[in-house]
Each structure stands twice: as C-alpha cells, then as structure tokens.
Amino acid sequence: MNAPIPLDRATLAHTATTRLRDMIIEGRIAPGARLNERVLTEELQVSRTPLREAFKTLAGEGLVELLPQRGAVVATLDAAMIAATYELMADLEGLSGELAAQRITDGELAEIRALQFDMLASHARRDLPGYFRANMQIHNKINAAARNPVLTETFQRLNLRLYSTRYRSNLTTERWDQAIAEHGEILKLLEARDGPALRALLTRHLLNKRDTILSSLKVQAAAAAA
Amino acid sequence: MNAPIPLDRATLAHTATTRLRDMIIEGRIAPGARLNERVLTEELQVSRTPLREAFKTLAGEGLVELLPQRGAVVATLDAAMIAATYELMADLEGLSGELAAQRITDGELAEIRALQFDMLASHARRDLPGYFRANMQIHNKINAAARNPVLTETFQRLNLRLYSTRYRSNLTTERWDQAIAEHGEILKLLEARDGPALRALLTRHLLNKRDTILSSLKVQAAAAAA
DNA sequence: AACGGCAATTTTGTATACATTTTATTCAAC
DNA sequence: GTTGAATAAAATGTATACAAAATTGCCGTT
Numbered sequence: 379m380n381a382p383i384p385l386d387r388a389t390l391a392h393t394a395t396t397r398l399r400d401m402i403i404e405g406r407i408a409p410g411a412r413l414n415e416r417v418l419t420e421e422l423q424v425s426r427t428p429l430r431e432a433f434k435t436l437a438g439e440g441l442v443e444l445l446p447q448r449g450a451v452v453a454t455l456d457a458a459m460i461a462a463t464y465e466l467m468a469d470l471e472g473l474s475g476e477l478a479a480q481r482i483t484d485g486e487l488a489e490i491r492a493l494q495f496d497m498l499a500s501h502a503r504r505d506l507p508g509y510f511r512a513n514m515q516i517h518n519k520i521n522a523a524a525r526n527p528v529l530t531e532t533f534q535r536l537n538l539r540l541y542s543t544r545y546r547s548n549l550t551t552e553r554w555d556q557a558i559a560e561h562g563e564i565l566k567l568l569e570a571r572d573g574p575a576l577r578a579l580l581t582r583h584l585l586n587k588r589d590t591i592l593s594s595l596k597v598q599a600a601a602a603a604a
Numbered sequence: 605m606n607a608p609i610p611l612d613r614a615t616l617a618h619t620a621t622t623r624l625r626d627m628i629i630e631g632r633i634a635p636g637a638r639l640n641e642r643v644l645t646e647e648l649q650v651s652r653t654p655l656r657e658a659f660k661t662l663a664g665e666g667l668v669e670l671l672p673q674r675g676a677v678v679a680t681l682d683a684a685m686i687a688a689t690y691e692l693m694a695d696l697e698g699l700s701g702e703l704a705a706q707r708i709t710d711g712e713l714a715e716i717r718a719l720q721f722d723m724l725a726s727h728a729r730r731d732l733p734g735y736f737r738a739n740m741q742i743h744n745k746i747n748a749a750a751r752n753p754v755l756t757e758t759f760q761r762l763n764l765r766l767y768s769t770r771y772r773s774n775l776t777t778e779r780w781d782q783a784i785a786e787h788g789e790i791l792k793l794l795e796a797r798d799g800p801a802l803r804a805l806l807t808r809h810l811l812n813k814r815d816t817i818l819s820s821l822k823v824q825a826a827a828a829a830a
Numbered sequence: 831a832a833c834g835g836c837a838a839t840t841t842t843g844t845a846t847a848c849a850t851t852t853t854a855t856t857c858a859a860c
Numbered sequence: 861g862t863t864g865a866a867t868a869a870a871a872t873g874t875a876t877a878c879a880a881a882a883t884t885g886c887c888g889t890t
Contacts (some may be wrong), residue, residue, distance in 0.1 A: 389672055389873065391660075415842070425875045427653065430843090431660050434617075438664020446615050447842065447881060462754045469699045473692070528688045532758060615843065641872070651845045656873090673851060673872065833890080840883065847876080854869070860862085 391428035395435045398422065402441050402452050403541040413442065413450040440539050453539070457595060460543060463536055464588030470533050471517070472581035475564070477524035479573035486523050487569060490516055494565050501558050506549070516561070520568070520580075548594040556586070617654035621661045624648065628667050628678050629767040639668065639676040666765050679765075683821060686769060689762055690814030696759050697743070698807035701790070703750035705799035713795060716745050720791050727784050732775070742787070746794070746806075773813075774820040782812070 398418070401407050413433065415426050422429065433450045436442040443453050493516045500508035521530050549557075560583045567576040624644070627633050639659065641652050648655065659676045662668040669679050719742045726734035747756050775783075786809045793802040 391873080392672065414840095416840085426842090427874055427876090431657060434657050434660035435664055438661055446618070449842065449882095459754070462752045465703075465752055466696075466699070466755050466758065469695065470692075473695045477691075526688045526691055528685070528762070529692050532692060532762075536754070536758075617843080642870085652872090653844055653846090675852095675872065831890105833888105835888095836886085838883105838885075840881105842879100842881070844879075845877085848874085850871100850873070852869105852871070854867100856867075857865095859864085 389428065390424045391431040391435075394422050394424050394428050395432040398429075398432050399436055399439070399441060399538075402436070403538060405542050407452050409452050409454040409542070411452050413452065415449070439535060455539065455543065457592060460540065460595070461588065461592060463540055464584060464591070467533065467536050467540075468581045468584035468588065470529060470536070471584045472577040474517075474521045474524045474529060474533070475568070475576035475580040476573040477526060477529075478520045479568060479571045479576050481525045482520075482523035482568065482571075486519060490519050490565065490568065493519065494561060497561065498558070501554065509554075510544070513557075513561075516564075520564075543591055543595075546594065546598070547591045548597065549590065553586075553590050557583075560586070615654065616650045617657040617661075620648050620650050620654050621658040624655075624658050625662055625665070625667060625764075628662070629764060631768050633678050635678050635680040635768075637678050639678065641675070665761060681765065681769065683818060686766065686821070687814065687818060689766055690810060690817070693759065693762050693766075694807045694810035694814065696755060696762070697810045698803040700743075700747045700750045700755060700759070701794070701802035701806040702799040703752060703755075704746045705794060705797045705802050707751045708746075708749040708794065708797075712745060712749050716742055716791065716794065719745065720787060723787065724784065727780065735780075736770070739783075739787075742790075746790075769817055769821075773817045774823065775816065779812075779816050783809075786812070 398413075407413070415429060419426055419429055433442055433444060437444045437450070441453055443451050445451065493512050497509060497512035497516065500506075500512055521533055524530070560579065563579055564576065564583070567579060624639075633639070641655060645652055645655055659668055659670060663670045663676070667679055668676050670676050719738050723735060723738035723742065726732075726738055747759055750756070786805065789805055790802065790809070793805060
C-alpha cells in the first residue's frame with residue numbers, strides 16, 4: 379500500500395506567496411512600500427483571493443505588515459530591529475552549536491569539513507557569493523545536526539527577515555579573514571564535541587556579524603544623508 | 605499633526621482568527637481534527653473568504669496545518685515536538701534572564717517582587733489557577749525587561765503552541781514546592797543582576813517544566829492505552 | 831497660498847458563484 | 861465478501877460582484 383504521492387499541485391496562493399516573498403527579500407519591493415492589490419494581481423497574474431491569502435502568510439513571517447482597512451506594506455527593518463534580531467539569532471546559533479556538538483554524526487562532520495574547504499577555496503579566489511553559499515551551508519548543517527526542528531524553523535524564519543541585509547554588508551578584508559579564522563575554530567570545537575565552547579564561539583561569531591552589518595548600515599545612512 | 609488613532613475596526617478575518625485560535629489552544633477542537641470550511645463558516649458566522657484567511661494566519665503560527673487541496677487540520681503535538689519546543693524555550697528563557705539582569709529597571713524589579721508575593725499567596729492557598737497566572741506574569745515581566753521585541757514575539761509564538769499542554773500537566777506537591785523555591789532564587793539573582801547565573805537557573809527551570817509535562821504525558825498515554 | 835468640506839475615485843473587506851479536485855457511494859464482477 | 865470502476869456528492873481553489881471604507885481631487889472660502 380503505497381502512500382499517495384503528495385504531488386503538491388501548487389495552489390495559486392502558494393505560488394503567489396513564494397513569488398511575493400522573493401520580491402520582498404530581494405528588495406525588489408522597497409521596505410515600507412504599499413502592496414496594492416490591483417497592481418499585484420496584474421503583476422502576479424492571480425486574482426485577489428489568493429493574493430490576499432499570500433499577504434496573511436507573509437505577515438505571519440514578519441515580511442509584510444497588515445494595516446486593517448488600509449492595506450499591506452512591506453515590513454521595515456530599522457537598526458534597532460536588526461540588532462534585536464541578531465541578538466536572538468546569536469543565541470540560537472549558540473544553542474545549535476551546543477546541541478550539534480552532542481548529536482552530530484561522523485558523516486555530518488565529514489560533510490562540514492568538505493564545505494569548509496569549499497569556503498577556503500572561495501576565500502582564496504575572493505569569490506564572495508561562493509563564500510556566502512558555503513558559509514550558509516555550514517551553518518545549516520550545524521543547525522540540522524542539532525536535531526531540533528523547532529529550532530531550525532525558528533532560525534529560518536528569522537533569517538528570512540534579515541536576508542535583505544545580507545548582501546548590503548560591506549565585508550572588509552580583515553573581517554572576512556577573521557570570519558575564516560573563526561570557522562576554523564568552529565570546526566575544531568565541533569570535532570572535539572565541546573558543546574559549551576562551541577556555543578560561546580558561535581554566539582560571538584554571530585554578534586560579530588551583527589556588528590559588521592550595523593556599522594555598514596551606519597556608514598550607508600551617513601552617506602545617504604550627505 | 606496628531607498621529608491618526610489606529611482604531612482597529614476589527615475585520616471579520618481578524619475576529620475569525622482570534623476565535624478559531626482560542627478554540628484550538630483550549631482544545632475545543634482536537635489536535636489532528638479536520639477544519640471543514642462549511643461547518644466553521646456556520647459556527648463562526650463568517651463567509652469562507654475571511655475564514656480561509658484565518659487558516660493562513662494560524663498556519664503561520666503553527667496551530668494549523670494546511671494540506672493543499674485537502675483542507676486544514678489542527679496541528680498535532682507529539683512528545684518529540686513538545687520536547688524540542690521546550691528545549692528551545694528553555695534557551696530563550698535563559699537569554700531573557702541574562703538580558704533582563706543587564707537591563708531591568710528598579711521599578712520593574714519592584715513589580716516582579718510584588719508578583720512573587722502574589723504567587724506565594726496562591727501557593728499557600730493551593731490556588732493553582734492563581735499560581736499559573738502570577739507565574740506567567742513574572743515570566744512575561746522578565747521577558748519584557750530583556751528589551752528585545754523579537755525575542756518576546758518568538759517566545760510568545762512558541763508559548764501559544766504549548767498552551768494546550770499547560771493545564772494537562774499533573775503538578776505534584778513536590779514539583780510545585782520546587783518551582784516556588786526556584787522562583788525565590790530567580791528573584792535573588794535578578795536583584796543581584798547576575799546574568800550568567802540567572803540564565804543557567806532559568807534554563808534549568810524550564811527544562812524541569814518540560815520534564816514535568818513529558819512525564820505527565822507519558823502517564824496519561826499509558827492510562828489511555830489500558 | 832492654506833484650509834476645510836464634499837463629491838468622485840480608488841481600495842479594501844466580504845460574500846458568493848463557478849471550477850476543479852477529492853471523497854463517498856453504488857454496483858457489478860470475481 | 862472483497863475488489864474496483866463509475867458515478868454522485870462534497871470540499872477546496874479561484875474569480876468576481878458588491879459593500880464599505882479610505883483616499884484623492886475639486887472648489888469655494890478665508
């Protein structure tokens with residue numbers, strides 16, 4: 379008795395959600411911009427019903443803000459919100475590391491080791507997108523090794539909100555080198571299965587990332603004001 | 605130029621969401637039960653459009669599961685999911701405590717001290733609902749003192765999912781006394797502004813709660829099987 | 831020019847009709 | 861009695877019509 383294949387005949391509400399989400403996190407619709415239903419129905423080629431359902435879903439993800447009777451707007455992210463989100467993510471990343479150190483398998487560790495070399499290669503080539511990709515995969519693997527689906531879901535949700543800030547950060551050479559060094563340490567502590575030390579390091583690692591982004595942001599704001 | 609009063613003329617979608625959410629977290633609709641649109645439109649006296657929007661919102665909160673083309677069901681919570689959620693909440697509670705120790709004002713501390721006495725009074729009277737209420741208020745105050753709205757939102761979201769498990773736990777006299785003792789310690793560490801110690805204690809406090817609930821659950825499952 | 835009221839327009843909120851898919855039922859064949 | 865195809869019923873997905881609210885633009889007054 380085979381289980382019926384789920385087959386996800388995607389609903390229009392789902393495709394509208396996905397496409398609109400991409401538009402928002404990639405910054406193709408500016409933060410704070412109004413989401414006019416008529417305009418978006420034309421752009422996405424769906425009727426208002428699935429579009430409005432997409433609004434509700436994205437509001438739940440924190441990407442859209444719903445103003446009763448006054449429409450939907452793309453959620454804005456001020457510096458305080460970014461700081462608060464990273465403060466939380468830093469802790470979650472630390473928890474991930476602590477749990478992963480206890481629960482990771484040798485196979486998973488081997489995969490991370492391989493990704494680490496990919497990352498070093500991208501760094502050596504000054505290939506920033508490649509570096510970001512390998513970096514994200516490593517963090518995702520650690521997260522998966524923590525074996526806590528609620529943690530993973532929560533982390534992903536927060537990460538989505540920050541996606542737009544990702545590529546805006548001015549990664550300096552020193553900061554990049556430092557991040558690479560931190561990753562070497564991360565792998566070592568993971569191999570040693572030293573949970574508490576890995577937690578401390580990963581938390582600091584993410585707080586460093588926060589500071590990098592916040593200071594880039596400040597520079598950009600100053601430049602925009604001038 | 606006064607900011608326009610928001611005035612929240614509640615939409616039907618919003619009231620439907622609230623009422624359906626209450627029905628779910630209070631267990632008036634069983635976990636796993638199908639949410640038939642026709643039945644619920646009659647029960648809630650709204651048409652399908654706002655009801656379906658409510659489904660999307662509650663799905664985002666993790667209270668409802670959406671099966672494309674096959675309707676919505678109340679999300680189920682197995683023991684593994686409960687354990688994972690508490691594992692995460694324990695960490696978030698610890699983070700709350702650590703941040704609160706750094707950021708709490710004397711006024712907030714005084715409020716918590718007062719709530720602590722309310723809790724002791726409820727304990728002395730063996731007033732369980734009163735105890736739960738005071739207990740929750742204390743945790744909320746600590747959370748607010750952490751000054752991280754993203755943390756607060758995340759915590760509330762997870763808490764909502766566990767709401768139904770709350771009143772199902774068989775709080776024994778010993779566990780109740782232990783919780784009271786832990787709360788005395790919590791207040792002391794908060795007054796001492798000892799972040800790291802408070803984090804450790806709060807994390808353990810919540811892991812204890814997790815164990816209490818998981819063992820009650822096991823007892824109930826065994827009883828149901830017999 | 832600034833302000834305020836009023837009508838026209840646009841936009842959001844909701845109900846409902848229709849289309850498509852899933853689920854239940856019937857009934858014949860084995 | 862079980863199986864399975866065919867059909868009927870019910871449920872979900874989507875578009876759209878209508879209602880209610882908000883926004884815009886106009887015009888006269890100051």
